[in-house]
Amino acid sequence: MGFSAAGTTVLITGAAMGMGRLFARLAAADRAGAVVLWDIDADALERTAEELRDTGCAVRAQVVDVADLESVRKAAAEVRNEFGRPDVLVNNAGVVRGKYFWDHDHESDTKFVMDVNTLAPMYITNEFLPAMIEDGGRDCRILNIASAAGTVATPRMAVYAASKWATLGWSDSLRLELVQAGHGHVKVTTVCPSYISTGMFDGVKNPLFAPILSPEDVTARSWRAMTRGTPLLMLPRSLYLSRVAKAVLPVRAWDRLADRLGVYHSMDAYTGRVKATAS
Numbered sequence: 274m275g276f277s278a279a280g281t282t283v284l285i286t287g288a289a290m291g292m293g294r295l296f297a298r299l300a301a302a303d304r305a306g307a308v309v310l311w312d313i314d315a316d317a318l319e320r321t322a323e324e325l326r327d328t329g330c331a332v333r334a335q336v337v338d339v340a341d342l343e344s345v346r347k348a349a350a351e352v353r354n355e356f357g358r359p360d361v362l363v364n365n366a367g368v369v370r371g372k373y374f375w376d377h378d379h380e381s382d383t384k385f386v387m388d389v390n391t392l393a394p395m396y397i398t399n400e401f402l403p404a405m406i407e408d409g410g411r412d413c414r415i416l417n418i419a420s421a422a423g424t425v426a427t428p429r430m431a432v433y434a435a436s437k438w439a440t441l442g443w444s445d446s447l448r449l450e451l452v453q454a455g456h457g458h459v460k461v462t463t464v465c466p467s468y469i470s471t472g473m474f475d476g477v478k479n480p481l482f483a484p485i486l487s488p489e490d491v492t493a494r495s496w497r498a499m500t501r502g503t504p505l506l507m508l509p510r511s512l513y514l515s516r517v518a519k520a521v522l523p524v525r526a527w528d529r530l531a532d533r534l535g536v537y538h539s540m541d542a543y544t545g546r547v548k549a550t551a552s
Contacts, residue, residue: 276412276460276500278303284352284359285310286339286397287366289317291471292418295492296363297325303496307331307356311348311366313338339366340388342396349400358404361499363416364394369473371543374431383432390436395443405459406451413459416499417444421467421483421512425519425531429540441465448504460502464495467509468539476544480535482511 283300287293289312300308308330312318315336322334333355338344352359368389370382377383394417405413422430423437441463448461467483468474469491479485486508498506507513515536519527531537 276414276502278305278361278500280304280306281360282307282309282356282358283361283363284308284401285363285365286312286337286393288312288334289314289321291473292469292488292492293363293365294321294324295488296365296496297321299492299496300361301325301328301330305330305361307333309352309356309359310334311337311339339393339397340385342392345393345396345400349397352401353404358401358408359413360411361414361416362398362401363418363499364397365416365418366393367418367420367473369430369433369545371429371433371474371477371540371545373429377432386432386436387439390433391439391443394440398447402459406456409456409458411458414499414502415444415447415459415461416495417461417463418495419444419463419465421465421507423465424507424512424516425536427540428537429543437465445505462495462499462503463505464491464498465505465507465512466491466495467512473545474543476542477539478535478542480531480539482534483509483536 278300283305285293285296288297288310297308297310308325310318310322313336318334318336322332325332335348337348366389368386370377370386398415417440419441420437422434423441426434444461444463451459451461466486468477468479469486469488471488491508494508495506
């Protein structure tokens with residue numbers, strides 16, 4: 274029998290807008306008992322919460338700076354006091370900086386991206402994972418949103434790529450650790466999508482065979498993969514082929530191919546949102 278979110282507690286980071294809001298809608302549509310929304314944007318977060326309250330599920334909206342460990346610890350304690358531990362954890366919050374590495378500022382760019390994209394999922398997961406492990410009778414799910422940038426190097430994405438390579442390595446290692454230690458009731462799904470039309474990657478040019486993805490499609494397929502306990506989901510499917518090509522071709526041969534496919538120039542005209550936030 275497959276996993277069902279009905280009656281469960283679902284926690285979603287970056288829940289105020291974009292994919293986070295869509296994940297929240299999917300949780301409500303699957304009749305989750307409670308949906309916990311984390312985001313740093315208080316106004317947008319409340320709008321999403323109000324939308325979900327009309328569905329009948331319990332909703333808890335918390336303003337959380339996932340880049341700050343103390344903020345995460347405080348919010349997690351409140352969740353445990355009210356709901357216990359979540360059955361489904363969706364680590365969705367992410368930020369991007371699109372420029373050459375030497376143009377990054379240490380604090381506002383490099384540290385910020387690594388804190389939100391890499392350390393935050395680790396901090397958050399560690400707050401709830403021990404209870405998930407101890408409750409061996411109930412299936413739990415962890416859904417980590419990584420990126421295709423975590424599998425293929427791309428100019429003007431050095432720090433973002435680093436953050437997602439780390440996320441992918443951590444997420445899949447965690448999956449294996451849980452299996453090895455006999456905690457198979459906690460399943461980890463890692464999603465590596467290419468560019469998504471959420472506004473976060475405005476200005477990018479999609480590589481050949483990798484169309485810009487819709488957030489609705491990515492969240493729906495990610496949610497299905499999570500419920501099935503699928504270890505890894507790469508979107509679009511052409512990413513699986515590029516992964517093989519990169520592994521078997523000599524580096525310079527792969528570089529020539531990736532350049533011709535447009536991978537290495539996809540960020541040339543990147544603008545992104547006017548104001549980047551941890552959403």
